[in-house]
Each structure stands twice: as structure tokens, then as C-alpha cells.
Amino acid sequence: MDVEPDLFTAAAEDRQEKDSAASPLAVRMRPRTLDEVVGQRHLLKPGSPLRRLVGEGGGPAGASSVILWGPPGIGKTTLAYVVSKATDKRFVELSAITAGVKEVRAVIDGARRASGGYGKETVLFLDEIHRFSKAQQDSLLPAVENRWVTLIAATTENPYFSVISPLLSRSLLLTLESLTDEDLSGLMDRALAEERGLGGAVSLAGDARAHLLRVAGGDARRALTALEAAAGGALAKGEPEITLETVEETVDRAAVTYDRDGDQHYDVASALIKSIRGSDVDAALHYLARMIEAGEDPRFIARRLMISASEDIGLADPQALPLAVAAAQAVAMIGFPEAALTLSHATIALALAPKSNAATNAIFAAREDVRNGLAGPVPAHLRDGHYKGAAKLGHAQGYVYPHDVPGAIAAQQYAPDALHGRRYYEPTRYGAEARYADVAEKVRERLRGEGG
Template sequence: MADPNKLPSGGANGSADDAPGLFDEPSVAGPTAAKSQGRSAGPASTGLNSDASAYFHPGAHAPLAVRMRPRNLDEVVGQDHLLAPGAPLRRLVEGGGDTSVILFGPPGTGKTTLASLISAATGRHFEALSALNAGVKEVRAVIDTARRTLVNQGIQTVLFIDEVHRFSKTQQDALLGAVENRIVLLVAATTENPSFSVVSPLLSRSLLLQLQSLDDEAVGTLIDRALTDERGLNGRVSMTDDARKQLIALAAGDARRSLTYLEAAAEAVADGEQITAESLANSINRAVVRYDRDGDQHYDVTSAFIKSVRGSDVDAALHYLARMIEGGEDPRFIARRIVILASEDIGMADPTALQTAVAAAQAVALIGMPEARLTLAQATIHLATAPKSNSVISAIDGALKDVRSGKTGPVPPHLRDGHYSGAKDLGHAVDYIYPHNDPMGVVAQQYPPDQLVGTDYFVPSNHGRENGMAEYLGRIRRIIRGSRRKSK
């Protein structure tokens, strides 16, 4: 019985999301097009061994994105920085390298396509594992098979693992020996930054290659070829210029997305008709936002949101807020970030910012989405347009630094707790001056430990409510420190 955790050599799932239709595409122009991109013209055949071919090119029933997957270097569009003559990836694709590789980049940039081309090189045996459901047992079984194949037949195994970041540390560790001893040539693909998701020993044994989102020209070329190529729509429909521009914009550098949308739009029109901007919009519910709540994109967009608010660019802040919302981010997470921003980047320059942020967090918990988008937007606008100051975080971090470095010292005796029998005998709370008994409400009295006397943690800025606060604070400090009673 087939192992359900191991992707069969001749199988593939039909999901457009899992199938890399990428930025790659078949070349209509053949060798001429390849040379224009600095790539030598490869053979017309796929060059894939039968196992890899069946996995990466399952046939006419597959989604458009899968059918249009390149079968040789000539058909690849984009990633020229990785495929230049003599580049490590090019050598691997041409069968001249033995180094395992981790392909890292956004969805739809060619990771699985390049993996298929590497797997095609020089007759290596091919195996694939699903990182979603394969355990350590399955990993070790594949490695054992690869070891026997190498010993008995002298053939190395290409092991393809998509979404490798989903492997646990234990699963990744199980690969180390086989990768180091070149029992397998690992080809792993991930949308997440490997520095955060792949164990260091595996990283050090592999070539890490970062793929970039496709530019509009590359996506446009892919669309044009998919419309005419016999593996694609084979000229069944055409597309208006406006629709083409709209599709390129919706793709946002993701080739798989462009082909998925194109296929949906083509299915909505009759043979011989044109796909218009209107019919394209009608066939697509909404643009799929590139945002992974658990991955690198999550941190990038969140970081951009925070920095836009801090930088007072309200429009950019709203843009990144929209991306988080549309990407399915938990609104409570967004609200928490807004609350933190209110104190960290605004603070006393506009104390009402924290009130707005806390109210927004409470409202999000109360009403939920989609209405909570209004609350989050209002809080974002308030914080982005508010005067900025980092005096609060600077103050508390300065105080924490001193405490952690040992600058503490005993609490002055007159400030100690005097509400118990015998406290006065110890000198606790003796001669404490109650400030409210003074007409000014401020008295000369030592508050900090001796070694911190005269230390200023809070330094107000000249922004917002903090403007002018320095003068007031200076007067208060002079009174307090003027004829201070020293602790004993």
C-alpha cells in the first residue's frame, strides 16, 4: 500500500496554490528568445527523468499554472541574477553541480519550476516529500532508499521538499547526514526566510538562493504566451489591453496568480471572445493579498505599518493596514501593535493617542470584523497624524538599564513603609514630608536612592504636548532637588 505521507513519484496534486506555475513560461521564440536573455538554447525535450516529469508535469488535466511550467531553461522568464552563465543555480540546472539548494522567495516566483529543472539533470533518481504530512519516519525511509540506490546503482537521488519551513527541527535534523554525505541532493523550496525557519546546520550545508518577484514585463510575457501556447489556452480566447494591464497589476509579481486568474477569466467567456477588464473583474472575487500571517511577509508588512505610523505617513500606514486586514491578519494583533505604538512613538506628545488605541482594542474585541476595520483605521489615522516622541520608551529603558546594571541602592528611609509596629524605631517613614500640605504641592525631598540623585530619565521633546514641558519639569526638579534631605 502506498505511503500517504510520501508524494508518489508519478503524482501531483491539482491545486493551483501548490502547483508552481510561476513566473516561468514556455518560449514561443525558441533559441532566439533564450539567447536574448543570456541563456543558451536547451533541447526541445523536457530532459526530465520519468519520475520527476510525472510529478512536475502531470498532464492536460492540471491547472493552467502547472501546464505552463517550463520544461527547460529556454522557457524560464525572470531570475536572471540566478541563471547567468556560470552561476551556481545554472550549473545545477545543467547537471554540473552537486550542492544542495534552498530556494527562498515569494509565491509564484519560480521555486518549484527551478526545482523541477534541477531534478531533471543527468538522470538522477527523484523523490518528493510533502512537508505538510511527512514525519521523521518518512524522511528516514526516503534517505535509506536513496542510500541503497547510490550504493547499488551509483545513482544519486534528488529529494524535493516543498514548504520546507513546515518541517520541525527534528525532521530537518534527520536530513543532515544525507545532505552532508551527498546521499541526496536536497532541493527545498520555502516562502519564509530560511534564517528563521531552517536549522543552521542545514543552511550551512546548502546553497541559499533568493528569488525575486517578477516585474510587469515578465508577467506580461507569461500571460501572452499562456494565451497562445498549445499547453495553455492555445488561442481559444484573446485579451484586451486594459484587461491585460489589470491582470498584471493583480498578479503583483506572482506568476502563478496571474495564470490562475487568467484561467478563471478564460473559463467565463466563450471560445473566440475577448477577455475584457469587466469580465476579468467579474471572474475574480478580489485580489489575493500577498501576506502570510505566519511567515516572513507577516513581519515585513507589520514592520512597514509600524514605521509608517512612526514616520507620520498616514497614507502608507493605511495601505499596510489594508494589506494586513485583507490578508486575514487577526485584528486583535493589529490593535495590540497600535496600543504599543501609542506609548512607544507618541507618548506624552499626545497622551490621548493611548486612549484612542486602548479604545480601539476594546472595540475590536467587542464588534469584530468587518466593522472593526473602521476602528483600526481611525486609530491608525490618529496615531499617524499625532506629534511624535520616543521620550517614554527612552525614559523607561534608561531606568531599566540602570537597574539591570546594579544601580539600585536602598530606598531612602523616609520613603519606606511606616504602617507597621516598630517602623519608626527603624527610622522608616520618619520626617516624610507630605507634598499636599505645601501650598505649591511640591517639596524639597530626596526620592531616588543616593547613587541616582540628579539622574534625569524623562527628557521631553519639543513636539506636541511635550513642547514647553521641559521648562515646567525643570522648575519641579529644581524645587525637589533644591534643599534635599539626604537619606541616612
């Protein structure tokens, strides 16, 4: 019995017709096979789960559900489409932002009719699945368990937190990695040369390519969209090459003089940290903006901020380091563009925090003494006494347990003889460190047996 294709089927089967000369470059360059997929080499190796999913290598064509986890613009939708093409299945795409249980049920009903009526199985690609509520995700379970559809769900958030356990346990979880400049550069080369792309109509200057990569920010769709606009600008002017000037005009974004592998990378990073150290919040934000606009890795910026929190702020604001660490964790989870807000938050807080390099100076001074051989044996009463014969050697004998004395500070020697009385930590009176300065002085008095 023939079954008339439903609305979703018709829309899905029209997708190929969109891959025409009138379609956007990003659509025309959409991979048709796994071998054309950009990046994700860890998922595309022979015998990998993704290869087996499409039936390559003699393996089963088989998972009933797949979850693709990764940042935006790296090909989650594309992978789902390639899987449907490779397995000759209908491709239906829904977004959890606009679709609900009603739409999901309609797709599932259509998939069951298509399968029973003319033997055509269905791939349901559900974007932003983390936006579905628990009840909405529950509605997918019967279709997954009974293999009425091959569900391919995409999420930019950790699926262990955003996807219900029953669905997660029935799914093949594939983690996608951010695209590198090398990946995007190769994609642009193909788009420039291939007939379905620009067909060799224009070439691309080196500085123009670098600016396009910065504009793309690791997003393949954005890279191709910008390249298409720049190519249109060059052809409109009758120029055979896409220049930096044309790219700046067409994407309406000035190029930033910044070499991520050269002096500019280190100079601007240095200026950022020195501006934070100098408490010039506006200069710090300027250098942060330059790094962001140049396409700097946000994780690199976050690492520099964590170092600054210990090196230049220390105990003057004990919350500076936890804040910087939290910012680094947030940046790793969300990526650009939203990570710019987190980096701004942390940069402002660190720039305006009270400053102290006392912790930095303390460890530098202590390490310098160790390097110079100023050490000496550990005092006998501090040595390990948890083995047979330790007492005969005098180890751990005479040690005063601090918790047994008032104030929990025992008047006894801790440093080796050669370093007894030597001071490394010299606290400032800035911010919260003023309290640590008072405490340190009182503790030293008690250790010397002075004071009450």
C-alpha cells in the same frame, strides 16, 4: 541488478504525463529549462551557482543541498523540478506540513536503491522545511553528507532562524526575489501564445491584463490560474478577447480604479494619511483596503505609516513610531496576504492615537532659521577641548558638566548668541506630550538659572 521503482519514484515520473492538454494552465506552462524560468535574473546569469548546479559552463553539477528562500508563488518548486530535469535525476516532492521522519527515510531508502540498482540519482524537494523540527531536520543530514539525494529545500522564513546550522552550513543558500508585473506579464504573453498554453485562442485587453496582475499579487501560479479562468469565460461567450468584464466575472473580484504609477496612487495614499491625521479610523481602513486590493506594494504603505507616526503623532504617543517601524519590519518579512493584517493593526493604532505635530513644526522652524543664515558661532565653552592648544583659545573653558550639579541640568547657554532664548519646540497638551510640555518648561527655567 534491476530495482523496481518505489512509490515515490513512480509518482515523480508521472509528473511529465500531467503536463497534458487536460492539465491546469499553470502546470502546462511549468518551465522545462532554466531559460524558461520567470524572474530571478540574479540567479540565472551565466556562471551563477544555479547554472553550475545543473552542470552548465563546465562547472561541477554539484551541491549536495540547496535552500531556496523567498515568498510564496515565485517558483521554488519549479526551480527544483527544472534542476532534476536538467541533471536527469528522479524528482521526489515532500511537504513538511504533511510528511515526517518516516516519509523522509522512505525517500532516502528509495534513493539509495535507485542509485545502486540502476544508477539513477534523486532530487528530494522538501517544501516548507521551516516547519520541520530540529530532530526532523537532523534526519536529513546523513543523506546530504553522503550525497544519497540532492536536497532542495524551500522556505518562506529566514533560514538562519528556521534551519539547523549543520544543514545550513552544508547548503547553497539561494534567495529568490518577488516577481514583478513585468515578469508576470511576460509569462501571460507566453501562456496566451504557446501551444502548450492557450495557443492563441484568445487575446487579452490592456485593462484586463492590469486587473489580472493585481489579482495575482506577484504569484505566478495565481496569475496563470486567473488567466485560464478568464480565457474560459471569454471562449464560452464566443469572444476573441478577454475583457475586463470577463475577468471580473470569472475571478469574482471587482477591479479597483487605481494606477500605481499615476494620480490614483498618490491620491489614495494622501487620503489614507489625512484620514489617520484626522483620527477617522474607518476612512483610513477604507483607503488602506483600496491600496491592498489594487496590489500596492505593502512596503510603500508601511513607509507612509512610519512617516505619519512622526509627522502627525510624535510625542503625543511615543510608542507610535516604534509600532510603525515594527509593522514595516513584519511586512518586509511576511508579505501579502498576511501583511494586510499587520498594516490594519498599525493603521488602527495610528488613527486612534493622540495627535501632535509639534516635533514636525520644531524641526521645520529650526531648519528655516538655518537656511536664513540665523546661526552664529558655537559658544566657546561648548567647543571641543580635546586637543593641544584648545585651552589657550578658551575652548571648553567654563563648561559646566551637568552630571556634577543637582538635577543634572546646568544653568548655562547652549545656543549661539543669535539664537539664545529662541524656542522651536512648542509641545501640545495632547496625550503623553502633556508630560513633555511640563518637563520642557521646567528645564528651560533651570537653564536660565531660575527655579530650585
